Amino acid sequence: MARLNMKALLPVGLVVENVCTRNGAIEISARSTASAASCPCCGRRSRHVHSHYLRHLADLPAHGCQVRLLVAVRRFRCMSRRCRQAIFSERLRPEAARPWGRRTTRMQSLVRHLALALGGRPAQALGRRLLLCVSKDTFLRSLPAVSAVDMTEPRVIGIDDWAWRKGQRYGTLICDLERHRVIDLLPDREPATVEAWLKDHPGIGIVARDRNGGYAGAVARALPDAVHPLAVCAQTAAGQRVADRWHLLDCAGSSP
Numbered sequence: 001m002a003r004l005n006m007k008a009l010l011p012v013g014l015v016v017e018n019v020c021t022r023n024g025a026i027e028i029s030a031r032s033t034a035s036a037a038s039c040p041c042c043g044r045r046s047r048h049v050h051s052h053y054l055r056h057l058a059d060l061p062a063h064g065c066q067v068r069l070l071v072a073v074r075r076f077r078c079m080s081r082r083c084r085q086a087i088f089s090e091r092l093r094p095e096a097a098r099p100w101g102r103r104t105t106r107m108q109s110l111v112r113h114l115a116l117a118l119g120g121r122p123a124q125a126l127g128r129r130l131l132l133c134v135s136k137d138t139f140l141r142s143l144p145a146v147s148a149v150d151m152t153e154p155r156v157i158g159i160d161d162w163a164w165r166k167g168q169r170y171g172t173l174i175c176d177l178e179r180h181r182v183i184d185l186l187p188d189r190e191p192a193t194v195e196a197w198l199k200d201h202p203g204i205g206i207v208a209r210d211r212n213g214g215y216a217g218a219v220a221r222a223l224p225d226a227v228h229p230l231a232v233c234a235q236t237a238a239g240q241r242v243a244d245r246w247h248l249l250d251c252a253g254s255s256p
């Protein structure tokens with residue numbers, strides 16, 4: 001009889017370090033199988049590990065228990081002298097988890113399908129039977145990501161950073177400028193996070209953004225055909241440069 005290969009049970013790109021039970025749940029310690037990671041700012045590969053942190057991901061229940069993945073994520077040093085990103089975190093493969101996700105991709109897919117089939121409260125009730133620790137609000141929040149792509153793909157967006165807590169933690173705000181509404185809040189303002197989001201929305205043709213170089217790189221990599229500001233400049237050329245009023249005024253040294 002062939003021995004069970006634990007690696008085959010995990011999302012692709014992860015390998016098991018340890019398995020234990022804690023408070024009635026199965027806890028799997030894992031790490032990425034990649035030997036190096038690419039800097040999200042300049043793209044240069046690095047093998048120089050700076051530090052580690054643990055990322056907690058809820059995975060599909062098994063054997064009547066909840067399953068938690070504790071992934072040891074590495075922070076790498078970018079060795080390019082020209083790069084402004086001195087340290088960056090490795091990204092898990094999209095089949096494993098999204099950059100800001102709290103669940104594995106397969107778990108998130110199950111949550112979304114339950115929400116689509118049942119709605120928030122019934123999905124929560126059935127989810128409890130299935131050992132999914134997910135609130136009805138979380139079930140409902142899983143829906144717009146699908147419908148936004150399928151039904152109302154944004155074409156013109158604005159990107160800017162905003163403070164979860166001023167001076168401590170910043171995220172990224174994304175607005176649909178045609179519908180005049182916020183369509184997503186990203187947990188940080190790292191270029192890789194923005195790039196991953198933009199790649200999920202290939203229908204975007206115009207991006208208004210500030211002069212943050214990280215955002216510029218993310219837009220260029222994810223949507224090379226999109227129109228967005230090309231340089232630090234208050235003068236626009238129709239069809240070539242797009243900047244919102246606040247940043248044009250800010251660029252010109254005026255108050256918004």
Ligand SMILES: [Zn+2]
Nearest residue numbers: 039042078083
């Ligand atoms: Zn770099």
